[in-house]
Amino acid sequence: xxxxxxxxxxxxxxxxxxxxxxxxxxxxxxxxxxxxxxxxxxxxxxxxxxxxxxxxxxxxxxxxxxxxxxxxxxxxxxxxxxxxxxxxxxxxxxxxxxxxxxxxxxxxxxxxxxxxxxxxxxxxxxxxxxxxxxxxxxxxxxxxxxxxxxxxxxxxxxxxxxxxxxxxxxxxxxxxxxxxxxx
Amino acid sequence: xxxxxxxxxxxxxxxxxxxxxxxxxxxxxxxxxxxxxxxxxxxxxxxxxxxxxxxxxxxxxxxxxxxxxxxxxxxxxxxxxxxxxxxxxxxxxxxxxxxxxxxxxxxxxxxxxxxxxxxxxxxxxxxxxxxxxxxxxxxxxxxxxxxxxxxxxxxxxxxxxxxxxxxxxxxxxxxxxxxxxxx
DNA sequence: CTGGCCATGTAATGCGTTACATGATTAG
DNA sequence: CTAATCATGTAACGCATTACATGGCCAG
Numbered sequence: 079x080x081x082x083x084x085x086x087x088x089x090x091x092x093x094x095x096x097x098x099x100x101x102x103x104x105x106x107x108x109x110x111x112x113x114x115x116x117x118x119x120x121x122x123x124x125x126x127x128x129x130x131x132x133x134x135x136x137x138x139x140x141x142x143x144x145x146x147x148x149x150x151x152x153x154x155x156x157x158x159x160x161x162x163x164x165x166x167x168x169x170x171x172x173x174x175x176x177x178x179x180x181x182x183x184x185x186x187x188x189x190x191x192x193x194x195x196x197x198x199x200x201x202x203x204x205x206x207x208x209x210x211x212x213x214x215x216x217x218x219x220x221x222x223x224x225x226x227x228x229x230x231x232x233x234x235x236x237x238x239x240x241x242x243x244x245x246x247x248x249x250x251x252x253x254x255x256x257x258x259x260x261x
Numbered sequence: 262x263x264x265x266x267x268x269x270x271x272x273x274x275x276x277x278x279x280x281x282x283x284x285x286x287x288x289x290x291x292x293x294x295x296x297x298x299x300x301x302x303x304x305x306x307x308x309x310x311x312x313x314x315x316x317x318x319x320x321x322x323x324x325x326x327x328x329x330x331x332x333x334x335x336x337x338x339x340x341x342x343x344x345x346x347x348x349x350x351x352x353x354x355x356x357x358x359x360x361x362x363x364x365x366x367x368x369x370x371x372x373x374x375x376x377x378x379x380x381x382x383x384x385x386x387x388x389x390x391x392x393x394x395x396x397x398x399x400x401x402x403x404x405x406x407x408x409x410x411x412x413x414x415x416x417x418x419x420x421x422x423x424x425x426x427x428x429x430x431x432x433x434x435x436x437x438x439x440x441x442x443x444x
Numbered sequence: 445c446t447g448g449c450c451a452t453g454t455a456a457t458g459c460g461t462t463a464c465a466t467g468a469t470t471a472g
Numbered sequence: 473c474t475a476a477t478c479a480t481g482t483a484a485c486g487c488a489t490t491a492c493a494t495g496g497c498c499a500g
Contacts, residue, residue, distance in 0.1 A: 079461095079486075079487065080354070080356040080359055081487080081488095083356070083359060084359045087359055087362060087363040090363065090366065095451085095452095096451080096452070096453090097450070097451050097452075100451095107358075107359070107362060109353070110353055110354070110355040110358035110359070110362075111353075111354050111355065111358070111359055112352050112353070112354060113488090114488075114489070114490095115451090115452080115453085116453080116454085116488085116489080116490090117487080117488065117489090119452070119453060119454095120453090120454090121487095143452085144451075144452075145452095157363070157366065158366060158367070161360055161363060161366055161367040161371075161372075162367065162368070162371050164375065164378065165356035165357055165359075165360060165375070166356060167357070167379055167382055167383075168353055168354060168355035168356070168357070168358075169295050170292070170293055170294075170295070170351055170353070171263070171293070171294050171295060171351060172293040172294065172351035173263040173266070173348035173349060173351070174348055174350070174351070175290075175293035175294070175351075175414045175417060176263055176266060176267045176270055176290070176293070176294055176348075177344055177348060178410055178413055178414050179270060179290060179293075179410055179411055179414050180270040180273065180340070180344060180410065181409070181410035181413070182410060183273065183340065183341060183344055184341070184344040184345065185345075188344075188345050189344075192347065192348070195347065196350055199350055200350075226364070227361055227362055227363065227364035227365060228362055230361055230364070230432050230435070231358045231361050231362050233428065233431075233432075234358060234428050237424050237427070237428050238421075238424060238425075238428075240424075241420050241421060241423075241424035242421075244420070245416065245417050245420050245421075248416075249413050249416075252413070262458075262459065262489095264459080264460095278479085278480095279479085279480070279481090280478075280479055280480075283479095296460090297460075297461070297462095298479090298480080298481085299460085299461080299462090299481080299482085300459080300460065300461090302480070302481060302482095303481090303482090304459095326480085327479075327480075328480095
C-alpha cells in the first residue's frame with residue numbers, strides 16, 4: 079500500500095498538520111491518490127510509532143490542539159527505498175462501467191442520465207486541473223523546473239479526463255440516437 | 262460496493278461456477294473490475310445467504326465438487342434496483358504517479374525504468390483488448406447488437422490504454438533527454 | 445439561523461490482499 | 473521434472489468507508 083508513501087512524499091516537501099495534508103489530497107494529488115481524513119490521522123499515528131515521523135504540538139485558540147508532523151531521517155530512507163521499488167499498476171473498479179455492461183437490463187434513458195451525471199463531474203474535475211495548469215504556466219522558468227514532476231502527473235490527469243469525456247460523449251450520442259435500434 | 266453487483270450482472274447472463282466467474286473477471290471485465298478468487302468465493306456465499314443466488318452441487322472426478330450458481334428472482338430485482346441507482350465515480354490510487362510526483366528524490370534512470378516496465382504491461386493489456394475487439398468485429402450484425410453494451414465498455418478500455426501509453430511515451434522521452442536540465 | 449469550512453479524532457464495519465491448504469492434469 | 477493451469481476454499485491481517493463526536497468561525 080502507498081497511503082504511507084504518499085504521506086512521506088508530501089511531508090518530504092514540508093512539515094504539515096493532518097488537516098493540511100488532507101487538503102492536499104483533495105486539491106493537489108486527489109486525482110491520482112485519494113485518502114479520507116480518518117485514514118490520514120490514523121496513518122500519521124502509525125508512521126510516528128514506526129519512527130518515520132515526529133511532531134510538535136501547537137496550541138490554538140478556539141480550535142483543537144494540532145500536531146505538525148515532519149519526516150525523520152528514517153522516514154526519508156524509507157521513502158527513498160520505496161521510490162526504487164516496483165509498484166503495482168493502479169487497479170480500477172469502475173461501477174459505472176459495470177452498469178453499462180449490463181445495459182440491456184436498464185431503461186436507456188436512466189442509463190444515459192447516469193452517464194451524463196458522471197460527465198458533469200468529470201468536466202468539473204477537468205476545469206480544476208486546467209486551473210492548476212494555468213497556474214503552472216504562469217510561473218517563471220525556474221519555478222516551472224521545480225514543479226516539473228508534479229506537472230507531469232497533472233498532465234496525466236488532464237489527458238485522462240479528456241479521454242474519458244470523449245468516450246462518454248460518444249457513448250451518450252450513440253445511446254441517445256432514437257434510430258439506433260431500428261435498422 | 263459493487264463486487265456484489267458485478268457478480269449479479271455476470272450471473273444474469275448465465276449460471277456459472279466460482280472458477281468460471283473468476284476467469285471472466287480476468288478476461289472479460291478485468292479492465293474495469295477486478296476481484297480475486299478468494300473474494301468471489303466468499304461473496305457467492307454471502308449472496309446465497311441473502312437469497313440472491315441459488316446453486317446446484319456437481320461432483321467431478323479428480324477435481325473438488327463444484328457449485329453452479331444462478332441468480333434468483335430476488336437477485337434480478339436487486340440488480341435492477343442497483344442499475345437505476347447512482348454510483349460513485351471510480352476512485353484511483355496510482356502508486357506510479359505518487360513516485361513520479363516525488364521524482365526529485367530518485368535517480369532518473371530508475372524512475373524511467375519503472376515507467377517503462379509499466380508501459381510494457383499496458384501495451385500487453387492493449388493487445389488483449391484489441392484481440393477482443395477483433396473478435397467483436399468478426400461477428401454478424403445481430404451478434405454485434407447483442408454485445409453492444411460490453412463493446413462500449415471495451416471501447417473505454419481501449420481509449421484509456423491508448424491515452425495512458427501516449428502520456429507515458431511523452432514522459433519517458435522528456436525524462437530521457439540528457440539535455441533537458443542543461444538550459 | 446443555516447450551511448459550509450476549519451479542525452481533530454474514535455469505533456464499527458466492510459472490503460481486499462496475502463498466506464496457507466490441497467490435489468489433479470497438461471505442456472514443455 | 474517443472475511450471476502452469478484447473479479448481480475450491482479458510483484465516484489473518486490490513487486498508488477503506490461510514491457513522492459518530494465535538495465545537496468554533498464566517499458568509500449569506
